[in-house]
Amino acid sequence: MKRLQYSLVASTALGLIFSLGAPAQAEEDIPIRVGLADSVRQVSLRVSTSTPVEVLGNIGWQRLGHLSANTALQVDFNQGQIKVNIQSNNQTFKALRIGSTQQDGALVALNNAWYRGNLTLMPSSTRKGITVVNEVPLEHYLYSVVPSEMPSSWPLEALKSQAVAARTYAISSLGSYKNKGYDVVATTASQVYQGVKAESSLSTQAVAQTDGEIMKHGGKPIHAYFHSCSGGQTESGVDLWAPFAYLKSVPDYDQASPKHIWNTELSQSEVKAKLSNLGIRVGNILSLDPLKRTNSGRVKTMRVLGSQGQKSVDGAKLRMALGLNSTFFNVGAINANGELQKQPDANATPVSFQFAGRGWGHGMGMSQWGARQLALNGHAYRNILQHYYQGVQIERLNKTQFRMAYNP
Known part of the structure; x- marks a missing residue:
């Protein structure tokens, strides 16, 4: 590990300033790891502010320095390791982590898309390229997911319904891709996540006003499936691939959808x-x-x-x-x-x-267009959710207890 430290200290002219400060206090929110890329050969990175850099050595992760604001890096996959190019200077590591989940306002960019939290780059599980993972506090993750999944111009109560459904879905999905080093992906295979470019004030308000709230059934977080519109009647999970008691077929109110x-x-x-x-x-x-x-x-x-x-x-x-x-x-x-x-x-x-x-989608769980109409009709988000997810309880998650029990 000393050799890697020496290499970085010698590179201060390249924008790295050596720093071994005390570790930051544990974050309050639950971290979620989003797989942004898998088995890619090359990526470009950028940071918005002075940003900590960690590398993986023989004794685990160690902080080796900071990247100066606006520093750009090119990262390549080279013989099973991560090769970093900063201003034409190359260094090779087992893995690389840039950014911090505890640094408010700091952003990191992957191929010109900006994200909160940190980015970890490591060899993919197949050893054929680089896996890029964005670790971000759950509530900040939802800042992007909610407007990516539902138009931010829709009524606040509909957006709050989406926030609770998305948070519940995320909690129940933690560890789904554990063998690849992350929890969820950034596409419709999990939930759409586009980083900060998708964020909007109203959807962020919806996340904040439902902070930590999830749906439970039988004391456990539910699988909160949702879809665009059902065509007038949602689907029972028993009839498809999710035989859960809370996923019943119910009338929908999605007539305004262009896909009704x-x-x-x-x-x-x-x-x-x-x-x-x-x-x-x-x-x-x-x-x-x-x-x-x-x-x-x-x-x-x-x-x-x-x-x-x-x-x-x-x-x-x-x-x-x-x-x-x-x-x-x-x-x-x-x-x-x-x-x-x-x-x-x-x-x-x-x-x-x-x-x-x-309809549009699998038809199970919450219809987003139906939630919109119910919100326009004056229904609060809890009523909307309990219409589409029958018999659930909406509770605030104890983040401290959950974080202590969760072992990614």
């Missing part, structure tokens, strides 16, 4: 190619027939009838493959005359398929 009702048409060649990507190759597609629907009417299983056979496919997989807004749809085959075929005909291959559907 939708129509789309796909050509024979488009459907054939997209189904081929799922491994379904049955010649020309003659018909798409729902074999099983959920109680709310969503397609659970679809039969694909072709000129060379037939196969069944899961409704959710079909939706993703075809790029449909939801599984809440009917479908008809259109012939060469532009008419709807009443039944499959091997001698008259459809030229296209017309989908008439409702």
